[in-house]
Amino acid sequence: MLVERPLRLLRAFYKGAIWRIRKKKKTIYLTFDDGPTPDITNRVLDILDSYNIKASFFCIGKNVKNNPAIYKDILSRGHVAGNHTHNHLKGFEWKDEKYIENVAEAAKHIKSNLFRPPYGRIQPSQLKALRKNYKVILWDLVTRDYNPKLSAKYILFNIKLLSRNGSVVVFHDSKKAEKNLFAVLPKAIKFWQEKGYEFSVL
Numbered sequence: 001m002l003v004e005r006p007l008r009l010l011r012a013f014y015k016g017a018i019w020r021i022r023k024k025k026k027t028i029y030l031t032f033d034d035g036p037t038p039d040i041t042n043r044v045l046d047i048l049d050s051y052n053i054k055a056s057f058f059c060i061g062k063n064v065k066n067n068p069a070i071y072k073d074i075l076s077r078g079h080v081a082g083n084h085t086h087n088h089l090k091g092f093e094w095k096d097e098k099y100i101e102n103v104a105e106a107a108k109h110i111k112s113n114l115f116r117p118p119y120g121r122i123q124p125s126q127l128k129a130l131r132k133n134y135k136v137i138l139w140d141l142v143t144r145d146y147n148p149k150l151s152a153k154y155i156l157f158n159i160k161l162l163s164r165n166g167s168v169v170v171f172h173d174s175k176k177a178e179k180n181l182f183a184v185l186p187k188a189i190k191f192w193q194e195k196g197y198e199f200s201v202l
């Protein structure tokens, strides 16, 4: 279960990145990565609307370019967008210059001061460079909804066990996550609401 909640040691390595934002009032920060995705993101937006919740969407630049109407819908419905690179790059595999260029390419389509590195993988030099222009957001809990080998029951169990005040929680508005995302999201929201959590954007 350490996979779902990153270790302190790992957090310390990512200097200046945000994992959790503790508030006086119990708060959950819902985030959705890798969209906009046709037939997925719009359904997420409808679920969020039905509970009157705002969330943060870390979009892939290429997907925004290909689905501008869905991206507009995210913003017009009161949610916040963040940059998740243009091509979903793994920071460890790219030279700083290329990586930063790719973030800048995504920024042509996504106006935001929020950035989340794909896979949570970013080199310290890349993090340092991006922090000049971005708040770098990691997470307190990753649901692993994208893994079809995990059951919705298991994912929900981890959410109930590991989420806490200020948790930044990651879901994915992607095809890969579809099965688990829609099985888990409404139940997780109901759980948090019953426990008295509020929802906020980054």
Ligand SMILES: [Zn+2]
Pocket: 033, 034, 084, 088, 118, 119
């Ligand atoms: Zn991603």
